[in-house]
Amino acid sequence: MPELPEVETIVRELRQHLAGEIIADIVVEDERLVGYPEETGEFIRGISGREIEDVRRRGKYILIMLSGEKTLVIHLRMTGKLLLKKAGAAIDKHTHVIFHLKDDGELHFNNLRKFGRVYLVASDDYAPVGGLACLGPEPLSEDFTLEKFREMLEGRRAVIKSLLLKQSFLAGLGNIYTDEALFLAGIHPARKADQLTGGEIEKLYTAIKEVLTRGIKYRGTSFSDYVNTMGGEGDFQHRLQVYQRVGEECFRCGGEIEKEKIAGRGTHFCPHCQE
DNA sequence: CGAGGTACCTGACAGC
C-alpha cells in the first residue's frame, strides 16, 4: 500500500496523537506479523509500560521511539493500516495487533494480506530489521544532493525503474511514485541507469523530490486500500499523471498512456513523452 | 551486480 508520502502522513498523525502516551498492553492476534523478537511474549513484554517519546520515519518504516532506548518498528508493506481508535472500538476482521494505550486509546494494526510486520529493537541497533539497516539515502533530506545522485547512478547498468524501486539504493519510492517521477522527468522506465545524460539525471532528481513533496502535501494516494490513521483518504490519486491511467490521454501530449511489465511491476508511462 | 522467479496472503475483477 504505502510509499514514502503515505507513511509520512501517517507518521505525522501518530506523532501528534501518541507522543507522551504510555502503551499499557498489546494483543497479538496473529504471531506471524511479529518479525522480531522471534518470541511474541518477548515482543509484548518489551513494550508494555513504555512511554512513546516520538514517532519518526525512515524510508517506508515507521519508528515509534519508546522510553528505555527501545524502538517499535512497523512496516505496512502492501495493505497495512494503522488506525487510531477509542478504547473498546470494534475490531475489524483484518486487525491483527492492537496496542492499548494507558490513556484510553488504541492503535490498531490492520493488515488484509498479512505482509506487514512489527519489530521491537534496541534504538541503537536496527540490525534485526534487515531492510531498515541497509536503506539508501532519504530522498527529501539535505544530504541527498544532485551530486550524490550522480555518484549513485555511476556504473549502474540496471534498468532505472528497478533501481529506483530498490530501497537500499534510495529509500521510500514505490511503484506509484517511481512511475510518476519518471514521467515528470520524461525518461522511459526501461532505460539503463548509466546511459542517462547529465540533463536527464538532473530532471529525474528534481522530479523525485517534487513528486514526493506533492504526495505529502496531498496526504498520499488512495486508490484502493490506503487510509490515514483516522480512516480518511488522501488526495493525490486525483493528481496522478500516469499511474492507473492506462488507455487515457497523456496530460502533456494527448497521446495514450501505456502499461507494461518492467522490473517485474506493472509500469505506466507515456511512450511519446518518455522515449 | 542484475534479472527473473517464487513466496508470503486476501480480495477484486474479468472471462468463461
Next chain:
DNA sequence: TGCTGTCAGGTACCTC
C-alpha cells in the same frame, strides 16, 4: 452462480 486466472501500494530469498 461459480470456477479459474490475473492483478494489487512490498520485500525476502533463491538461482542463473
